Amino acid sequence: MNIRAIITRTLGLLLFLSITACQKKETTRTAPTPPLSTDTDLGHGYVRRDGAIHFIGGGTTGTGANATRIDMPSPRLLRKVVDSKFGPFKTAEGLDAASFEVLTETYTRDENRVYYKVISNDEFIVIVLPEADPASFELLEGNLTRDKNRVWYNYEIQHEVDAATVEPIEGGPVYKDKNSVFYQYTQISGADPATFKHIGSGYYADSKRVYWCSTPIPDADPIAFQVMGDSFIAKDSTKIYRSGVHLPGYDVASFELILHNEAGFQIFSTRTASI
Numbered sequence: 001m002n003i004r005a006i007i008t009r010t011l012g013l014l015l016f017l018s019i020t021a022c023q024k025k026e027t028t029r030t031a032p033t034p035p036l037s038t039d040t041d042l043g044h045g046y047v048r049r050d051g052a053i054h055f056i057g058g059g060t061t062g063t064g065a066n067a068t069r070i071d072m073p074s075p076r077l078l079r080k081v082v083d084s085k086f087g088p089f090k091t092a093e094g095l096d097a098a099s100f101e102v103l104t105e106t107y108t109r110d111e112n113r114v115y116y117k118v119i120s121n122d123e124f125i126v127i128v129l130p131e132a133d134p135a136s137f138e139l140l141e142g143n144l145t146r147d148k149n150r151v152w153y154n155y156e157i158q159h160e161v162d163a164a165t166v167e168p169i170e171g172g173p174v175y176k177d178k179n180s181v182f183y184q185y186t187q188i189s190g191a192d193p194a195t196f197k198h199i200g201s202g203y204y205a206d207s208k209r210v211y212w213c214s215t216p217i218p219d220a221d222p223i224a225f226q227v228m229g230d231s232f233i234a235k236d237s238t239k240i241y242r243s244g245v246h247l248p249g250y251d252v253a254s255f256e257l258i259l260h261n262e263a264g265f266q267i268f269s270t271r272t273a274s275i
Contacts (some may be wrong), residue, residue: 030058031067032121044105046070053092053100055117059124067104070115070126071095081125086118089155090128107145109134114147116155129155141168144175151177153185171198172213181206183214190216202228202243203234209237212244228257233268240270 032045033056039047046055054068055061066072071092081089092151096110100157107129108115114132118125124231129137129145129152136148143154144166153173162177169175181191192206203225204211224237232243240247240255254271 013043017255025240032057042048043102046100046102046105046108048097050102051097053097055124055126056213057105059119060120061126062125064140070117075126077125080123081118085113088158089188090130091127092126103139107137107139109137111248118155127155138221140166140175142173144168144173153182158185159180169196169198171200171206174198174204186214187216201227201230201234203227212241215244217241217244218246228255228268231257 005238013116021070035041035047035056036049039049039056040052041047043052045055047056049069053070055070056068056109061077062069062072062075063074071094073091078091085169092113092115096112096206099111100108102108106117107130108117108126111134114129114134114137115130118127124136131148131150132145132152133149137145138147139145141248143152144153146166148161151158151163151166153175155204160180161182162179165178166175167177169181169214175182176191176193176196179193180189181196186239189269190209190213191211192208194206197205199205199210202213204213205225206220207222210217210222220239220241225234227234234241235252235255238252240250240252252270254269256269256270258267
């Protein structure tokens with residue numbers, strides 16, 4: 001006997017499952033430091049102060065009067081970064097304050113180098129972006145950047161990506177060049193850059209396959225595939241999916257989004273063969 005089944009889920013859990021799978025988690029921020037009357041505002045929390053550059057948008061890097069001076073991280077913080085196995089890095093020591101330019105809170109440059117701001121709880125450290133050419137450096141989207149020779153995701157060089165043809169793909173940390181498609185630091189094997197696109201939530205597709213983030217969804221039909229609103233529920237002509245995983249037992253033809261409520265609930269309906 002066919003009956004009507006109402007499926008309700010807490011949106012907070014749904015969003016956690018979908019967003020954290022494909023997007024960078026937001027870092028907790030501390031309160032900004034009040035500026036001095038003599039500061040020159042450079043934007044995005046940076047100021048020029050007494051011939052040096054400070055970040056007063058939240059957090060500390062040094063101690064005392066240099067707590068927010070970006071080229072003077074404390075020895076304790078340096079030890080902490082080294083102990084975290086962050087990898088090789090250079091601090092912003094020796095930056096040219098006169099030519100210092102703010103691109104975003106994360107990316108800055110002077111006439112000699114490009115810099116990247118790393119945040120951890122209530123502390124930050126500004127490091128040199130490796131091998132970046134400040135004259136040709138440009139922002140693409142989010143933490144995807146390039147210069148005339150190289151591509152970076154966050155602060156890491158992506159050696160396999162072609163700088164001349166790289167372009168971001170809407171919807172998350174996904175990008176492509178003339179040859180391949182990439183998710184964050186990894187190439188998506190077999191993905192077709194010519195047809196690869198974002199289709200909603202954490203779902204992507206090319207002419208051959210559908211993907212949840214970077215993972216191909218077995219047997220999903222890229223032509224019939226559709227995302228239910230902006231949730232992580234989707235369907236094609238034969239199956240229902242949640243976060244890219246097949247949900248058996250639901251009738252595809254009758255499955256629909258009833259309500260997507262910003263206050264915290266999603267309601268779907270479907271006709272099932274049994275209860």
